[in-house]
Amino acid sequence: MDFDPTLLRAFVAVHDSGGFTRAAERLHLTQSAISHQIRRLEEQAGRPLLRRTTRRLALTEDGEEFLSLAQRILDASDALTRRFHLSPVSGVIRFGVSQTFLGARLPTLLGQFARSHPCVRLEVNVASSLDFRAMVAADELDMAVVLVEPDQEDGLLLRSSRFVWSAAESYAPPTGDSLPLAFAPAPCLRRHIGLTALERAGRSWHFTFTSSSNEGLRAATLAGLGVAVMTTSELVPGLKIVDDELGLPPLPKAEYVLVRRPGERSAAAEEFVRLLQDHA
Template structure:
């Protein structure tokens, strides 16, 4: 069955804004038009996607799964539109990416982009999440991958992730002693996530190891000097996730998203964004 992209966008807008009226404002439609679109979509799907009460609007279990597929379909359509745009692409793209996103797949993808768009000069910068946001706001970058703790409909979703507590294998969390942490200096999103969670839970902590280097922090964790907060996909041999039995507070979900500067949506930057979205879809397939 083919799903109308307009219906999928309406469904995602209702989920992200939390209501039909707010979704209608985003989509420039009336509340009744959005409600009609959701009703048509549920008829096509053959199941309820939203749970409605007088006070709240939430996804059903089927709605949660449908949301993931809808986001993937729309990302693929956006990537296809960007990838095969007819205009000649030239110019420069100032692109920022955090170290945690680089991995093994990003450099080959950037190399493919350069081969496919030889008239585009790609200037890539690797920095922290917060620094990249500042550079976007200052107009020093056109496009950046950033990590967000919030649902931000203005920033295209690349992939979802979550923070976890991580320690060296065999690390013993002492119940009453201040928790030793390995963290980067401020400003650092990982540091903010970890310390906020502990302070809200009333758990004492101390800074046992600090480094600007991710490699240095991981070495300290592996050696058993401290624990840290990292993304789940950054776990590696010698570093394990500490589960709730250790008495640590839960850490938040997060998502990698694309962030644009005010003047960054050039054809060249749009082409790079399309390749980034396309590579994420291929990796999750």
């Protein structure tokens, strides 16, 4: 029996996006269409591939093996398409992005675009401390993903989150009144938001760790050196939200927004934006 690649793509999309709704958005289908495709695939496979509960969606043991094989089939199909049906899109895209956006998924996204559009040259600047908005305004970048407070930046909303106070699972509240902090040096949005909230609440604080590297700040927080401001999407195993536990002031919501330089936008840029929206 030959499995329909359309059904395989639906299955992979459900797994990668974590649910039927996001998979439907990613594939530009209705949720019922995705559900129907998964049912057809499980009927062809002769066994359940997904385990559904009221709170989460997980692969069955057969589903894990099926996913690996399905991905290999789709990768081979995509390779054939790239080899014999090259995209006519060409040009240069200068793209800036925070280290925290998409995390480990970012290289996969960039690689996918590069393979699908071999005539497009990507120039990617990944950093946490650069002012990407100023670089876009100065025509040093074509587009950039920036982290902002809601309604603080005009642009295309890619993903919403919220800022929280985070610390290690084993973190114990400090014995004194001063709160130990782990922050990036100024200018830094998380630093600005955190210190502003503490000053308004009349809470004393001191720095125990400063680094411009997000990996360094995460490592210091995991080691219990201090409390940091993160978005909920940046929390990793070993970290917890301590807003209520430490009686810390509430923090605002957060948005990842795509800002773009004004003027005519190339077909390459539009293709790249669509990919960002699908994976955000």
